Amino acid sequence: MPGTTDRGGITLEGISRVFGGGIVAVDQIDLAIRPGEFFTLLGPSGCGKTTLLRMIAGFETPDSGRIVISGREMQTVPPHRRAVNTVFQSYALFPHLNVAENIGFGLRMRGIARAERKFRTDQIMALLQIDDFATRNPAQLSGGQRQRVALARALVNEPEVVLLDEPLSALDAKLRAELQVELMRMQKRLGMTFIFVTHDQQEALVMSDRIAVMERGRLLQVGPVLDVYEQPRSVFVAEFLGLSNIWPITPAPGNTADTPLGRLTIVTPIGNERTAMIRPEKIWIYNDTAAPLDRPNIFRGTVREAIYMGASTQYRVELHDGSIVLALDTNNQAAERSWQPGEAVALEIKPENIILIDG
Protein backbone atom coordinates (compact mmCIF):
# COMPACT_ATOMS: atom_id res chain seq x y z
CA MET A 1 0.00 0.00 0.00
CA PRO A 2 1.35 3.42 -0.86
CA GLY A 3 0.21 4.97 2.42
CA THR A 4 1.69 2.41 4.78
CA THR A 5 4.52 4.71 5.85
CA ASP A 6 1.89 6.70 7.72
CA ARG A 7 0.26 3.66 9.35
CA GLY A 8 -1.64 4.94 12.38
CA GLY A 9 -1.30 8.59 11.47
CA ILE A 10 -4.37 10.78 11.17
CA THR A 11 -4.80 14.04 9.31
CA LEU A 12 -7.88 16.20 9.65
CA GLU A 13 -8.27 19.09 7.24
CA GLY A 14 -10.96 21.71 7.62
CA ILE A 15 -13.34 19.36 9.39
CA SER A 16 -16.74 20.83 10.25
CA ARG A 17 -19.95 19.30 11.54
CA VAL A 18 -23.17 21.27 11.90
CA PHE A 19 -26.15 19.65 13.60
CA GLY A 20 -29.81 20.41 13.02
CA GLY A 21 -30.78 23.85 14.26
CA GLY A 22 -27.46 25.27 13.10
CA ILE A 23 -25.47 24.06 16.10
CA VAL A 24 -21.82 24.00 15.04
CA ALA A 25 -20.39 21.02 16.90
CA VAL A 26 -17.04 21.02 15.14
CA ASP A 27 -15.75 24.14 13.45
CA GLN A 28 -13.01 24.02 10.79
CA ILE A 29 -10.55 21.77 12.56
CA ASP A 30 -7.09 21.04 11.21
CA LEU A 31 -5.10 18.48 13.13
CA ALA A 32 -2.31 16.01 12.52
CA ILE A 33 -1.94 13.07 14.88
CA ARG A 34 1.28 11.11 14.62
CA PRO A 35 1.53 7.33 14.41
CA GLY A 36 1.91 5.69 17.81
CA GLU A 37 0.99 8.81 19.70
CA PHE A 38 -1.17 9.03 22.82
CA PHE A 39 -3.23 12.02 21.84
CA THR A 40 -5.90 13.56 24.06
CA LEU A 41 -8.82 15.75 23.09
CA LEU A 42 -9.60 17.75 26.21
CA GLY A 43 -12.51 20.06 26.75
CA PRO A 44 -15.70 20.70 28.67
CA SER A 45 -18.82 18.73 27.79
CA GLY A 46 -20.41 19.95 24.58
CA CYS A 47 -17.14 21.27 23.14
CA GLY A 48 -17.31 18.89 20.17
CA LYS A 49 -14.59 16.44 21.20
CA THR A 50 -16.86 13.41 21.05
CA THR A 51 -18.30 14.48 17.69
CA LEU A 52 -14.76 14.79 16.35
CA LEU A 53 -13.96 11.28 17.62
CA ARG A 54 -17.16 9.91 16.09
CA MET A 55 -16.19 11.37 12.71
CA ILE A 56 -12.84 9.59 12.87
CA ALA A 57 -14.68 6.34 13.74
CA GLY A 58 -17.11 6.94 10.87
CA PHE A 59 -20.33 7.24 12.92
CA GLU A 60 -20.71 10.86 11.86
CA THR A 61 -19.95 12.31 8.46
CA PRO A 62 -18.25 15.69 8.39
CA ASP A 63 -20.15 18.40 6.49
CA SER A 64 -16.87 19.53 5.05
CA GLY A 65 -13.20 18.68 5.17
CA ARG A 66 -10.98 15.64 4.76
CA ILE A 67 -10.18 12.78 7.12
CA VAL A 68 -7.08 10.78 6.24
CA ILE A 69 -6.20 7.69 8.29
CA SER A 70 -2.94 5.85 7.57
CA GLY A 71 -2.65 7.74 4.30
CA ARG A 72 -6.11 6.79 3.04
CA GLU A 73 -9.04 9.13 2.48
CA MET A 74 -11.89 8.14 4.78
CA GLN A 75 -14.89 10.35 3.92
CA THR A 76 -16.75 7.63 2.02
CA VAL A 77 -15.49 4.64 4.02
CA PRO A 78 -18.14 3.19 6.39
CA PRO A 79 -17.17 2.42 10.03
CA HIS A 80 -16.88 -1.32 9.45
CA ARG A 81 -14.21 -0.80 6.78
CA ARG A 82 -11.98 1.45 8.92
CA ALA A 83 -8.93 0.07 10.70
CA VAL A 84 -10.07 1.94 13.78
CA ASN A 85 -11.66 0.54 16.93
CA THR A 86 -13.57 2.40 19.60
CA VAL A 87 -13.85 2.02 23.35
CA PHE A 88 -17.23 3.51 24.21
CA GLN A 89 -18.03 5.49 27.32
CA SER A 90 -20.90 3.10 28.03
CA TYR A 91 -18.60 0.18 27.08
CA ALA A 92 -21.41 -1.13 24.80
CA LEU A 93 -20.61 -4.77 25.54
CA PHE A 94 -22.95 -7.16 23.75
CA PRO A 95 -25.38 -8.45 26.38
CA HIS A 96 -26.03 -11.76 24.62
CA LEU A 97 -22.37 -12.76 24.40
CA ASN A 98 -19.91 -13.70 27.13
CA VAL A 99 -16.57 -11.98 27.66
CA ALA A 100 -14.56 -14.14 25.26
CA GLU A 101 -17.27 -13.91 22.57
CA ASN A 102 -17.46 -10.15 23.00
CA ILE A 103 -13.72 -9.85 22.51
CA GLY A 104 -13.73 -12.22 19.53
CA PHE A 105 -16.63 -10.42 17.79
CA GLY A 106 -14.48 -8.25 15.53
CA LEU A 107 -12.27 -11.16 14.48
CA ARG A 108 -15.36 -13.27 13.76
CA MET A 109 -16.90 -10.54 11.60
CA ARG A 110 -13.70 -10.37 9.60
CA GLY A 111 -13.89 -14.13 9.01
CA ILE A 112 -10.82 -15.09 10.98
CA ALA A 113 -10.67 -18.82 11.65
CA ARG A 114 -11.81 -20.14 15.02
CA ALA A 115 -8.36 -21.36 16.10
CA GLU A 116 -6.64 -18.04 15.48
CA ARG A 117 -9.58 -16.20 17.03
CA LYS A 118 -9.21 -18.23 20.20
CA PHE A 119 -5.45 -17.75 20.27
CA ARG A 120 -5.67 -13.98 19.93
CA THR A 121 -8.60 -13.65 22.32
CA ASP A 122 -6.80 -15.70 24.98
CA GLN A 123 -3.67 -13.67 24.49
CA ILE A 124 -5.35 -10.30 24.96
CA MET A 125 -7.38 -11.57 27.92
CA ALA A 126 -4.18 -12.70 29.61
CA LEU A 127 -2.56 -9.37 28.86
CA LEU A 128 -5.43 -7.47 30.47
CA GLN A 129 -5.87 -10.02 33.27
CA ILE A 130 -9.45 -10.84 32.46
CA ASP A 131 -8.93 -14.50 31.51
CA ASP A 132 -10.71 -15.60 34.68
CA PHE A 133 -13.96 -14.06 33.42
CA ALA A 134 -13.89 -15.48 29.89
CA THR A 135 -17.23 -17.26 30.17
CA ARG A 136 -19.08 -14.63 32.23
CA ASN A 137 -21.75 -12.37 30.86
CA PRO A 138 -21.11 -8.61 30.83
CA ALA A 139 -23.91 -8.09 33.38
CA GLN A 140 -21.93 -10.18 35.87
CA LEU A 141 -18.85 -7.94 35.71
CA SER A 142 -17.86 -4.93 37.79
CA GLY A 143 -17.27 -1.54 36.15
CA GLY A 144 -13.50 -2.00 36.05
CA GLN A 145 -13.79 -5.47 34.53
CA ARG A 146 -16.19 -4.24 31.87
CA GLN A 147 -13.80 -1.46 31.02
CA ARG A 148 -11.01 -3.99 30.49
CA VAL A 149 -13.26 -6.15 28.30
CA ALA A 150 -14.21 -3.13 26.18
CA LEU A 151 -10.52 -2.30 25.78
CA ALA A 152 -9.62 -5.91 24.94
CA ARG A 153 -12.43 -6.03 22.37
CA ALA A 154 -10.83 -3.08 20.58
CA LEU A 155 -7.15 -4.07 20.97
CA VAL A 156 -7.54 -7.69 19.86
CA ASN A 157 -8.17 -6.48 16.30
CA GLU A 158 -4.76 -4.80 16.26
CA PRO A 159 -6.23 -1.62 14.80
CA GLU A 160 -4.05 1.19 13.54
CA VAL A 161 -5.92 3.64 15.74
CA VAL A 162 -7.82 3.15 19.01
CA LEU A 163 -10.46 5.73 19.88
CA LEU A 164 -11.38 6.08 23.55
CA ASP A 165 -14.43 8.13 24.49
CA GLU A 166 -14.14 8.99 28.19
CA PRO A 167 -13.62 5.31 28.99
CA LEU A 168 -12.71 5.88 32.63
CA SER A 169 -15.37 8.39 33.62
CA ALA A 170 -17.69 5.84 35.23
CA LEU A 171 -15.05 4.40 37.55
CA ASP A 172 -14.07 5.40 41.08
CA ALA A 173 -10.90 7.39 41.66
CA LYS A 174 -8.56 4.59 42.70
CA LEU A 175 -9.54 2.22 39.89
CA ARG A 176 -9.32 5.09 37.48
CA ALA A 177 -5.74 5.87 38.48
CA GLU A 178 -4.83 2.19 38.05
CA LEU A 179 -6.41 1.98 34.63
CA GLN A 180 -4.80 5.22 33.49
CA VAL A 181 -1.39 3.69 34.05
CA GLU A 182 -2.48 0.41 32.48
CA LEU A 183 -3.81 2.16 29.37
CA MET A 184 -0.56 4.05 28.92
CA ARG A 185 1.50 0.91 29.34
CA MET A 186 -0.69 -0.98 26.88
CA GLN A 187 -0.43 1.80 24.33
CA LYS A 188 3.35 2.02 24.53
CA ARG A 189 3.66 -1.75 24.36
CA LEU A 190 1.40 -2.23 21.34
CA GLY A 191 2.52 0.93 19.56
CA MET A 192 -0.96 1.83 18.35
CA THR A 193 -2.18 5.38 18.02
CA PHE A 194 -4.55 6.22 20.87
CA ILE A 195 -6.97 9.11 20.64
CA PHE A 196 -8.42 9.73 24.04
CA VAL A 197 -11.34 12.01 24.77
CA THR A 198 -11.81 13.40 28.25
CA HIS A 199 -13.05 16.41 30.18
CA ASP A 200 -10.73 15.54 33.06
CA GLN A 201 -7.60 17.70 32.89
CA GLN A 202 -5.74 15.55 35.42
CA GLU A 203 -6.32 12.46 33.27
CA ALA A 204 -5.11 14.35 30.20
CA LEU A 205 -1.95 15.51 31.95
CA VAL A 206 -1.10 12.07 33.28
CA MET A 207 -1.59 10.05 30.13
CA SER A 208 -0.96 12.04 27.00
CA ASP A 209 1.98 12.65 24.74
CA ARG A 210 0.16 15.62 23.28
CA ILE A 211 -3.16 17.22 24.01
CA ALA A 212 -5.57 19.44 22.14
CA VAL A 213 -7.77 21.73 24.21
CA MET A 214 -11.17 22.21 22.58
CA GLU A 215 -13.82 24.77 23.19
CA ARG A 216 -17.01 25.39 21.21
CA GLY A 217 -15.95 23.22 18.30
CA ARG A 218 -12.52 24.75 17.90
CA LEU A 219 -9.01 23.71 18.86
CA LEU A 220 -7.60 26.37 21.16
CA GLN A 221 -4.17 24.86 21.60
CA VAL A 222 -2.37 21.71 20.52
CA GLY A 223 0.95 20.55 21.86
CA PRO A 224 2.94 18.42 24.26
CA VAL A 225 1.36 18.32 27.72
CA LEU A 226 4.18 20.31 29.29
CA ASP A 227 3.93 23.11 26.73
CA VAL A 228 0.19 23.46 26.99
CA TYR A 229 0.31 23.53 30.78
CA GLU A 230 3.32 25.81 31.11
CA GLN A 231 2.62 28.11 28.15
CA PRO A 232 -1.13 28.42 27.76
CA ARG A 233 -1.96 30.76 24.93
CA SER A 234 -5.43 31.69 26.14
CA VAL A 235 -7.21 32.35 29.40
CA PHE A 236 -9.53 29.41 28.70
CA VAL A 237 -6.65 26.96 28.39
CA ALA A 238 -4.94 28.36 31.47
CA GLU A 239 -8.08 28.02 33.55
CA PHE A 240 -9.18 24.68 32.15
CA LEU A 241 -5.82 23.04 32.73
CA GLY A 242 -4.92 23.31 36.39
CA LEU A 243 -5.20 26.25 38.76
CA SER A 244 -4.14 29.74 37.81
CA ASN A 245 -3.98 33.34 38.92
CA ILE A 246 -5.09 35.61 36.11
CA TRP A 247 -4.85 39.40 36.04
CA PRO A 248 -5.46 42.05 33.40
CA ILE A 249 -2.36 44.08 32.64
CA THR A 250 -1.60 47.46 31.11
CA PRO A 251 1.84 48.53 29.83
CA ALA A 252 4.09 50.48 32.19
CA PRO A 253 7.62 51.88 31.71
CA GLY A 254 10.43 49.42 31.05
CA ASN A 255 10.03 45.79 31.93
CA THR A 256 6.97 46.39 34.05
CA ALA A 257 3.20 46.22 33.79
CA ASP A 258 0.36 47.48 35.95
CA THR A 259 -2.00 44.94 37.47
CA PRO A 260 -4.70 45.13 40.12
CA LEU A 261 -2.01 43.95 42.58
CA GLY A 262 0.25 46.85 41.73
CA ARG A 263 3.23 47.18 39.42
CA LEU A 264 4.70 43.88 38.31
CA THR A 265 8.19 43.40 36.96
CA ILE A 266 8.30 41.10 33.96
CA VAL A 267 11.08 39.72 31.78
CA THR A 268 10.59 41.85 28.67
CA PRO A 269 8.38 44.86 27.90
CA ILE A 270 4.88 43.77 27.01
CA GLY A 271 3.46 44.01 23.53
CA ASN A 272 -0.11 43.15 22.67
CA GLU A 273 -0.62 41.00 25.73
CA ARG A 274 -3.35 42.16 28.06
CA THR A 275 -3.43 39.29 30.56
CA ALA A 276 -0.87 37.89 32.95
CA MET A 277 -1.09 34.37 34.35
CA ILE A 278 0.87 32.56 36.99
CA ARG A 279 0.40 29.06 38.35
CA PRO A 280 -0.10 28.87 42.15
CA GLU A 281 2.79 26.43 42.54
CA LYS A 282 5.16 29.01 41.03
CA ILE A 283 4.52 31.53 43.80
CA TRP A 284 6.89 31.51 46.75
CA ILE A 285 5.55 32.06 50.25
CA TYR A 286 7.54 33.55 53.14
CA ASN A 287 6.87 34.56 56.70
CA ASP A 288 6.11 38.27 56.59
CA THR A 289 9.24 39.02 58.59
CA ALA A 290 11.44 36.98 56.23
CA ALA A 291 10.27 38.60 52.97
CA PRO A 292 13.19 39.08 50.54
CA LEU A 293 12.48 42.76 50.03
CA ASP A 294 15.54 43.22 47.80
CA ARG A 295 13.84 41.19 45.02
CA PRO A 296 11.08 42.36 42.62
CA ASN A 297 7.38 41.45 42.87
CA ILE A 298 7.09 40.95 46.62
CA PHE A 299 3.49 41.29 47.81
CA ARG A 300 2.39 41.21 51.42
CA GLY A 301 -0.91 39.87 52.63
CA THR A 302 -2.80 37.66 55.02
CA VAL A 303 -3.65 33.99 54.67
CA ARG A 304 -7.43 33.67 54.41
CA GLU A 305 -7.73 29.97 53.73
CA ALA A 306 -5.33 27.03 53.89
CA ILE A 307 -6.48 23.81 52.21
CA TYR A 308 -4.33 20.89 53.24
CA MET A 309 -4.12 18.34 50.41
CA GLY A 310 -1.61 15.91 51.83
CA ALA A 311 1.42 16.41 49.63
CA SER A 312 0.77 20.14 49.31
CA THR A 313 -1.26 22.95 50.80
CA GLN A 314 -3.19 25.52 48.83
CA TYR A 315 -3.35 29.02 50.27
CA ARG A 316 -5.74 31.85 49.51
CA VAL A 317 -3.87 34.99 50.37
CA GLU A 318 -5.56 38.39 50.55
CA LEU A 319 -3.21 41.24 49.68
CA HIS A 320 -3.48 44.61 51.40
CA ASP A 321 -5.45 46.06 48.47
CA GLY A 322 -8.02 43.24 48.82
CA SER A 323 -7.07 41.15 45.77
CA ILE A 324 -6.81 37.40 46.21
CA VAL A 325 -3.81 35.31 45.14
CA LEU A 326 -3.72 31.50 45.06
CA ALA A 327 -0.43 29.94 46.08
CA LEU A 328 0.54 26.31 46.40
CA ASP A 329 3.31 25.07 48.65
CA THR A 330 4.63 21.53 48.86
CA ASN A 331 4.68 20.07 52.34
CA ASN A 332 8.23 18.86 52.09
CA GLN A 333 9.48 20.94 55.00
CA ALA A 334 8.84 20.82 58.67
CA ALA A 335 5.79 22.40 60.24
CA GLU A 336 7.38 25.85 60.50
CA ARG A 337 6.84 26.21 56.73
CA SER A 338 3.07 26.09 56.91
CA TRP A 339 0.73 28.94 57.59
CA GLN A 340 -2.62 29.25 59.27
CA PRO A 341 -5.49 31.55 58.30
CA GLY A 342 -4.89 35.01 59.72
CA GLU A 343 -1.09 34.83 59.50
CA ALA A 344 0.80 37.56 57.70
CA VAL A 345 2.85 36.33 54.75
CA ALA A 346 4.80 37.69 51.82
CA LEU A 347 4.50 36.31 48.28
CA GLU A 348 7.16 36.38 45.60
CA ILE A 349 6.13 36.28 41.95
CA LYS A 350 9.26 35.63 39.93
CA PRO A 351 9.24 37.50 36.59
CA GLU A 352 10.30 34.42 34.61
CA ASN A 353 7.25 32.52 35.85
CA ILE A 354 4.75 35.06 34.59
CA ILE A 355 2.97 34.01 31.40
CA LEU A 356 1.61 36.78 29.19
CA ILE A 357 -1.49 36.04 27.17
CA ASP A 358 -2.85 37.94 24.19
CA GLY A 359 -6.19 39.66 24.50
Added chain:
Amino acid sequence: MSQQLARPIRRALLITSMPVYLLLYAPLALIAVFSFAPAPGGASASAHWYADLLHDPDVLAALRRSLILGIGSSILGTILGTLMGFGLSRFRTRARTGFAAALPSLIIYTPIIMPSLVFGISDLIFFNLMHKATGLFSAGLLTMGIAHVTFQAPYVALVVFARMAGLDPNLFEASQDLYADARQSFLHLTMPVIRPAIIGGFLLAFTLSIDDFTISYFTAGPGSTTLPIYIYSAVALKGISPDINALATLMIATVIGIGLLQYVFSRQKERHPMPRTGD
Protein backbone atom coordinates in the same frame (compact mmCIF):
# COMPACT_ATOMS: atom_id res chain seq x y z
CA MET B 1 -41.67 3.42 49.89
CA SER B 2 -40.36 3.71 53.36
CA GLN B 3 -43.43 5.34 54.82
CA GLN B 4 -46.10 2.87 55.82
CA LEU B 5 -49.77 3.71 55.66
CA ALA B 6 -51.65 3.72 58.91
CA ARG B 7 -52.78 0.29 60.02
CA PRO B 8 -56.57 0.86 59.66
CA ILE B 9 -56.11 2.17 56.15
CA ARG B 10 -54.05 -0.84 55.18
CA ARG B 11 -56.70 -3.12 56.57
CA ALA B 12 -59.47 -1.27 54.72
CA LEU B 13 -57.54 -1.54 51.45
CA LEU B 14 -57.01 -5.24 51.99
CA ILE B 15 -60.72 -5.77 52.62
CA THR B 16 -61.81 -3.78 49.56
CA SER B 17 -59.37 -5.72 47.38
CA MET B 18 -61.03 -9.02 48.25
CA PRO B 19 -64.22 -8.55 46.18
CA VAL B 20 -62.10 -7.46 43.24
CA TYR B 21 -60.09 -10.67 43.30
CA LEU B 22 -63.27 -12.63 43.90
CA LEU B 23 -64.94 -11.13 40.83
CA LEU B 24 -61.81 -11.72 38.79
CA TYR B 25 -61.16 -15.33 39.60
CA ALA B 26 -64.34 -16.84 41.04
CA PRO B 27 -66.12 -17.16 37.66
CA LEU B 28 -63.09 -18.89 36.20
CA ALA B 29 -62.89 -21.27 39.12
CA LEU B 30 -66.62 -21.88 38.92
CA ILE B 31 -66.45 -22.89 35.27
CA ALA B 32 -63.59 -25.26 36.02
CA VAL B 33 -65.55 -26.82 38.87
CA PHE B 34 -68.75 -27.20 36.78
CA SER B 35 -66.78 -28.77 33.95
CA PHE B 36 -66.28 -31.82 36.13
CA ALA B 37 -70.03 -32.25 36.52
CA PRO B 38 -71.34 -35.82 36.87
CA ALA B 39 -72.11 -37.71 33.67
CA PRO B 40 -75.80 -38.09 32.81
CA GLY B 41 -77.21 -40.57 35.32
CA GLY B 42 -74.01 -40.43 37.37
CA ALA B 43 -73.63 -38.96 40.85
CA SER B 44 -69.93 -38.10 41.34
CA ALA B 45 -67.54 -35.69 39.62
CA SER B 46 -66.34 -36.99 36.26
CA ALA B 47 -64.27 -36.16 33.22
CA HIS B 48 -67.19 -37.27 31.08
CA TRP B 49 -67.68 -33.89 29.40
CA TYR B 50 -64.04 -33.73 28.40
CA ALA B 51 -64.30 -37.14 26.80
CA ASP B 52 -67.46 -35.94 25.12
CA LEU B 53 -65.61 -33.01 23.55
CA LEU B 54 -63.01 -35.31 22.03
CA HIS B 55 -65.74 -37.18 20.21
CA ASP B 56 -67.62 -34.13 18.98
CA PRO B 57 -66.65 -33.57 15.30
CA ASP B 58 -67.91 -29.95 15.37
CA VAL B 59 -65.68 -29.09 18.31
CA LEU B 60 -62.66 -30.83 16.79
CA ALA B 61 -63.20 -29.03 13.47
CA ALA B 62 -63.50 -25.67 15.25
CA LEU B 63 -60.35 -26.42 17.26
CA ARG B 64 -58.46 -27.35 14.11
CA ARG B 65 -59.53 -24.09 12.42
CA SER B 66 -58.62 -22.06 15.51
CA LEU B 67 -55.14 -23.60 15.57
CA ILE B 68 -54.56 -23.11 11.82
CA LEU B 69 -55.76 -19.53 12.09
CA GLY B 70 -53.86 -18.89 15.32
CA ILE B 71 -50.53 -20.33 14.21
CA GLY B 72 -50.71 -18.99 10.66
CA SER B 73 -51.70 -15.46 11.62
CA SER B 74 -49.23 -15.40 14.53
CA ILE B 75 -46.31 -16.29 12.28
CA LEU B 76 -47.19 -13.58 9.78
CA GLY B 77 -48.17 -11.10 12.50
CA THR B 78 -44.88 -11.70 14.31
CA ILE B 79 -42.79 -11.19 11.19
CA LEU B 80 -44.59 -8.00 10.23
CA GLY B 81 -44.77 -6.75 13.83
CA THR B 82 -41.04 -7.36 14.35
CA LEU B 83 -40.16 -5.42 11.22
CA MET B 84 -42.54 -2.67 12.31
CA GLY B 85 -41.13 -2.45 15.85
CA PHE B 86 -37.55 -2.55 14.57
CA GLY B 87 -38.18 0.08 11.90
CA LEU B 88 -39.99 2.42 14.24
CA SER B 89 -37.25 2.16 16.85
CA ARG B 90 -34.72 3.15 14.19
CA PHE B 91 -36.94 6.07 13.25
CA ARG B 92 -37.16 7.11 16.89
CA THR B 93 -33.39 7.40 17.27
CA ARG B 94 -33.27 9.85 14.40
CA ALA B 95 -36.14 12.13 15.43
CA ARG B 96 -35.90 13.07 19.08
CA THR B 97 -38.41 15.85 19.56
CA GLY B 98 -41.91 16.94 18.66
CA PHE B 99 -44.48 15.13 16.58
CA ALA B 100 -41.90 13.05 14.71
CA ALA B 101 -40.66 11.54 17.97
CA ALA B 102 -44.22 10.67 19.06
CA LEU B 103 -45.16 9.21 15.68
CA PRO B 104 -43.91 5.63 16.29
CA SER B 105 -45.95 5.31 19.50
CA LEU B 106 -48.96 6.76 17.73
CA ILE B 107 -48.68 4.28 14.87
CA ILE B 108 -48.36 1.35 17.28
CA TYR B 109 -50.98 2.38 19.81
CA THR B 110 -53.79 3.49 17.50
CA PRO B 111 -54.74 -0.05 16.38
CA ILE B 112 -54.31 -1.32 19.94
CA ILE B 113 -56.70 1.16 21.54
CA MET B 114 -59.20 0.98 18.65
CA PRO B 115 -62.37 -0.86 19.82
CA SER B 116 -62.43 -4.30 18.22
CA LEU B 117 -66.04 -3.71 17.20
CA VAL B 118 -64.89 -0.79 15.02
CA PHE B 119 -62.05 -2.90 13.72
CA GLY B 120 -64.41 -5.78 12.93
CA ILE B 121 -66.97 -3.64 11.12
CA SER B 122 -64.33 -1.85 9.06
CA ASP B 123 -62.78 -5.18 8.12
CA LEU B 124 -66.19 -6.49 7.10
CA ILE B 125 -66.87 -3.49 4.86
CA PHE B 126 -63.35 -3.55 3.47
CA PHE B 127 -63.38 -7.26 2.57
CA ASN B 128 -66.85 -6.87 1.03
CA LEU B 129 -65.61 -4.09 -1.23
CA MET B 130 -62.47 -6.02 -2.09
CA HIS B 131 -64.51 -9.10 -2.89
CA LYS B 132 -66.80 -7.15 -5.23
CA ALA B 133 -63.83 -5.54 -6.93
CA THR B 134 -61.58 -8.57 -7.31
CA GLY B 135 -63.64 -11.68 -6.69
CA LEU B 136 -61.05 -12.66 -4.09
CA PHE B 137 -61.34 -12.14 -0.33
CA SER B 138 -64.54 -14.11 0.13
CA ALA B 139 -65.29 -14.35 3.85
CA GLY B 140 -63.52 -17.30 5.45
CA LEU B 141 -60.31 -18.30 7.18
CA LEU B 142 -58.26 -16.12 4.82
CA THR B 143 -60.10 -12.90 5.63
CA MET B 144 -60.07 -13.84 9.30
CA GLY B 145 -56.35 -14.46 9.10
CA ILE B 146 -55.68 -11.08 7.48
CA ALA B 147 -57.83 -9.40 10.12
CA HIS B 148 -55.97 -11.20 12.91
CA VAL B 149 -52.60 -10.18 11.50
CA THR B 150 -53.69 -6.54 11.51
CA PHE B 151 -54.38 -6.55 15.24
CA GLN B 152 -51.50 -8.86 16.16
CA ALA B 153 -48.74 -6.95 14.38
CA PRO B 154 -49.03 -3.78 16.54
CA TYR B 155 -48.80 -5.84 19.75
CA VAL B 156 -45.69 -7.62 18.52
CA ALA B 157 -44.31 -4.28 17.35
CA LEU B 158 -44.90 -2.86 20.81
CA VAL B 159 -42.92 -5.66 22.49
CA VAL B 160 -40.04 -5.45 19.99
CA PHE B 161 -40.03 -1.65 20.08
CA ALA B 162 -39.81 -1.69 23.89
CA ARG B 163 -36.87 -4.12 23.75
CA MET B 164 -35.05 -1.98 21.17
CA ALA B 165 -35.69 1.18 23.15
CA GLY B 166 -34.16 -0.47 26.21
CA LEU B 167 -30.88 -1.20 24.44
CA ASP B 168 -27.78 1.00 24.49
CA PRO B 169 -27.72 2.63 21.00
CA ASN B 170 -23.93 2.35 21.13
CA LEU B 171 -24.32 -1.43 20.74
CA PHE B 172 -25.16 -1.01 17.07
CA GLU B 173 -22.26 1.36 16.56
CA ALA B 174 -19.99 -1.06 18.39
CA SER B 175 -20.89 -3.84 15.98
CA GLN B 176 -20.20 -1.58 13.00
CA ASP B 177 -16.97 -0.51 14.64
CA LEU B 178 -16.05 -4.20 14.95
CA TYR B 179 -16.28 -4.76 11.19
CA ALA B 180 -19.89 -5.99 10.96
CA ASP B 181 -21.68 -4.81 7.82
CA ALA B 182 -25.43 -4.19 7.92
CA ARG B 183 -26.30 -7.84 7.30
CA GLN B 184 -23.85 -9.18 9.89
CA SER B 185 -24.97 -6.59 12.40
CA PHE B 186 -28.58 -7.68 12.01
CA LEU B 187 -27.71 -11.37 12.17
CA HIS B 188 -25.20 -11.34 15.01
CA LEU B 189 -26.47 -8.49 17.15
CA THR B 190 -30.01 -7.33 16.45
CA MET B 191 -31.62 -10.74 16.03
CA PRO B 192 -30.08 -12.36 19.12
CA VAL B 193 -30.85 -9.42 21.41
CA ILE B 194 -34.46 -9.04 20.31
CA ARG B 195 -35.15 -12.80 20.11
CA PRO B 196 -36.86 -12.97 23.55
CA ALA B 197 -39.12 -10.10 22.47
CA ILE B 198 -39.97 -11.88 19.20
CA ILE B 199 -40.84 -15.13 21.00
CA GLY B 200 -42.89 -13.22 23.58
CA GLY B 201 -44.61 -11.31 20.79
CA PHE B 202 -45.45 -14.54 18.98
CA LEU B 203 -47.02 -16.08 22.09
CA LEU B 204 -48.97 -12.88 22.73
CA ALA B 205 -50.19 -12.87 19.12
CA PHE B 206 -51.27 -16.50 19.45
CA THR B 207 -53.30 -15.88 22.61
CA LEU B 208 -54.90 -12.84 21.00
CA SER B 209 -55.93 -14.89 17.97
CA ILE B 210 -57.08 -18.00 19.84
CA ASP B 211 -59.62 -16.11 21.96
CA ASP B 212 -60.67 -13.36 19.57
CA PHE B 213 -64.38 -13.32 19.02
CA THR B 214 -65.48 -9.86 17.86
CA ILE B 215 -63.22 -9.40 14.85
CA SER B 216 -63.42 -13.09 13.93
CA TYR B 217 -67.23 -12.94 13.99
CA PHE B 218 -67.33 -10.06 11.52
CA THR B 219 -64.82 -11.54 9.12
CA ALA B 220 -65.87 -15.20 9.30
CA GLY B 221 -67.68 -16.91 6.47
CA PRO B 222 -69.54 -20.18 6.05
CA GLY B 223 -67.44 -23.09 7.27
CA SER B 224 -64.90 -20.99 9.15
CA THR B 225 -66.28 -21.39 12.65
CA THR B 226 -63.49 -21.15 15.21
CA LEU B 227 -63.68 -22.15 18.86
CA PRO B 228 -64.86 -18.79 20.23
CA ILE B 229 -67.54 -18.55 17.54
CA TYR B 230 -68.57 -22.17 18.16
CA ILE B 231 -68.88 -21.49 21.90
CA TYR B 232 -70.90 -18.35 21.28
CA SER B 233 -73.38 -20.08 18.96
CA ALA B 234 -73.62 -23.15 21.20
CA VAL B 235 -74.49 -21.00 24.18
CA ALA B 236 -76.92 -18.92 22.11
CA LEU B 237 -78.63 -22.05 20.83
CA LYS B 238 -78.88 -24.39 23.78
CA GLY B 239 -77.70 -22.38 26.77
CA ILE B 240 -74.75 -23.31 28.92
CA SER B 241 -74.01 -26.98 29.04
CA PRO B 242 -71.28 -28.87 30.91
CA ASP B 243 -69.35 -29.58 27.72
CA ILE B 244 -69.03 -25.83 27.11
CA ASN B 245 -67.68 -25.53 30.64
CA ALA B 246 -65.12 -28.17 29.81
CA LEU B 247 -64.15 -26.39 26.60
CA ALA B 248 -63.86 -23.06 28.38
CA THR B 249 -61.72 -24.65 31.07
CA LEU B 250 -59.38 -26.04 28.43
CA MET B 251 -59.06 -22.58 26.90
CA ILE B 252 -58.30 -21.05 30.29
CA ALA B 253 -55.61 -23.68 30.86
CA THR B 254 -54.10 -23.03 27.43
CA VAL B 255 -53.98 -19.27 27.90
CA ILE B 256 -52.46 -19.59 31.38
CA GLY B 257 -49.93 -22.03 29.96
CA ILE B 258 -48.92 -19.62 27.22
CA GLY B 259 -48.79 -16.81 29.77
CA LEU B 260 -46.36 -18.83 31.87
CA LEU B 261 -44.26 -19.61 28.82
CA GLN B 262 -44.10 -15.92 28.01
CA TYR B 263 -43.03 -15.18 31.58
CA VAL B 264 -40.24 -17.74 31.31
CA PHE B 265 -38.96 -16.21 28.05
CA SER B 266 -39.15 -12.65 29.32
CA ARG B 267 -37.28 -13.67 32.49
CA GLN B 268 -34.55 -15.28 30.47
CA LYS B 269 -33.06 -12.03 29.26
CA GLU B 270 -32.93 -10.62 32.79
CA ARG B 271 -31.70 -13.67 34.62
CA HIS B 272 -28.28 -12.14 35.20
CA PRO B 273 -27.67 -10.71 38.65
CA MET B 274 -27.38 -6.98 39.08
CA PRO B 275 -23.97 -5.68 38.10
CA ARG B 276 -21.62 -4.91 40.93
CA THR B 277 -19.80 -1.62 40.92
CA GLY B 278 -16.14 -1.17 41.72
CA ASP B 279 -13.75 -4.01 42.25
